[in-house]
Amino acid sequence: MPRHTTMPQRLQKTPHGDVTLTSRWYREHYFLVAYGPINALRWMFPKDERFEVIGEKARHTFEPAPKAITVERELRQICAKWQACWDDRFQDHQSGAVSEPSTTSAPIIQTLGQLFDHLFGIRKPKVAIITADRDRYRLALWRTELGNDRILTSIRPDDIADALARIGKRTSPSTANTSLGVLKTYLTWAANMGLVKDQSHRTVSRLREPANLRHQRAWWTAEEVELALRCAAEDPHQPTATLLVACGCFLGLRVEEIIMLRWQDLSLDAMDPKTREPRPVCHIVPHDGWQPKDRESRDIPISTPLLAILRQHRQSEGYLLKNEPHRKGRPRGGKGWIYRYNPKKVWARICNRVVKAGGKTITMYGMRHSFASNMLIAGVSDVKVGRWLGHADTRMVHKHYGHLLSYDNDINAVKVNAP
Template structure:
């Protein structure tokens, strides 16, 4: 007995003993829970598979706490609660909360987490398993679109520093999804402890990507290379910095010609914003909305249908190739917009507001170095004069070049 209604037991078998916990509920019914193998033939491995008496006590105590809150929630009624179960429950909760990246997240779950980890019960999940999976993910090249039923295709592995950084950054993003799902399971009392994942660390300093942006001449070449139906989307992205998903849901009524703004009602972060347009931007949107009713789509395909999730990829790739711009994604049009503003001297809070960021951290991280004398101007404006150096009439004479 450990406390009233709670007991730790040892069950002997031909292959060695096992620790079990017994809990008596308010109705007097007894419930049992397997904790793990006892350290009869093997020394404890830290609680991953083999437990000492003290480790069994701690694990039993965690389970008793869950059972006391509600036994039905403490133990999965249909068998072990697995990583896949945790991911499914988290994805459902994410959609219920109105998460904007549900489809992208589900793709990562299905392709990168469930195959190697999905079948593992949370009670059997260990830090070593997660770290091994995280490391393997960081060394796997990017996946290519593959026909159903065929063996998965991959890009050629890029061993450059930038290629390594990108893979590690991807591994970190997927690790974040996994840990969020496991923490959700913990909050729902589906597991007694977060020891397996709490101390798993992401790769450091891998999110500061080199920002690719187009100068004005390159932007003009790209626009000219687009077909006439796709060209307005590219123009809008360069003139607003809006994401593809934000642009394709715009209606004519989202443009305010008097204020010179475009209303982004549906954003990645779930927060609406108004993008202030330049004179060129106002002219562009005025032309797009002329003679149309407020409910009309701002951008539609040639057949009148809406642009879908991935419909931009092929026409954009064709235009980039024709314009001879190397590797470029549609999202980098957003980078081009932000970079142009920053390099023109726009205050970073203004740029952040235009992009829909709640503060300037992301802007400073990706674009701060582009601002002319940004660091120097900030230091000089805030540090002030300490009075340590007396004024002098001596002027410095630069050494003439040899």
């Protein structure tokens, strides 16, 4: 039985042609999808330009109400209210009672800097803080190499390739390639909006990265996690060092989620109401203006080893990770960290101890990969792992960890004697 139903297609008349309205179920609630001539969508959504251009038409997916809609009947009611407003505007337009604003009225975007400023302002509220900060840095590289005042229509693939090579020399091939992906996103939007005549920028190839510098998704095995915990316990900054490794490797949290995790987000004494067995849970929830990357709350069960560590350092409230004693707050006048605290120096000391003990170094984000990899190796369902990681489905799990799921013993179910 499906978890949701689909709203019957509706038709909305506009001065620029008919637009169809359908529903889409995504991340456990409904969205409305408008599809029709691009000028019609601009008339319906004069303050929004996030349209997906498809040939001569466009599509716009939007949340119909501030509160998430999970019942199709409510979606139909809200869609009817939207259409009532559009119908009133359409009747006024037909009768000439009001003069409609031009559908082509939009901020003037002619240069690369104007494109970056405009689209970055649209994207910033919809991405994680750290993503916006990294994009700002990557765009600054292109502002320098291509020119902030460079006319969009004058940018050629060769110009981008030359600038990419210079960025690769200034930084690294990996950074340059990531920056190229950001630039292509912005130029594709410009092409969809008619600001440039084609999408020739897509033909620019990434820089070749030396084999020893290519990004590798390094992670710790279960034995290496035990080693890392012992090394973390030797760090002078306790319990932050131990909790950093424990939460990363046993909960699979993103780095910013570990930094923003509070003791009041942990239900360490939760019990099954029937069996009275311990059922401790970690709740990842928005608080104090911070939101998880996917902007959604989720619950992750706490394993027995992690529960023992948490109970050892348990507090009634406050953040799990504390600033080091000699660091009273954010450096550089309170603007030095993206989040409330950056444990990179603690992490560097832990990794140095791990390497000296015969282990390998990984990034802080690698603890998340360690969690997922070890769970999948142990036979935990990819659906559960994806849910605990905060993914909407299992696609990301299969994309990054498919090599751990690729072999299935069921392939040997049919017994045939080979010659």
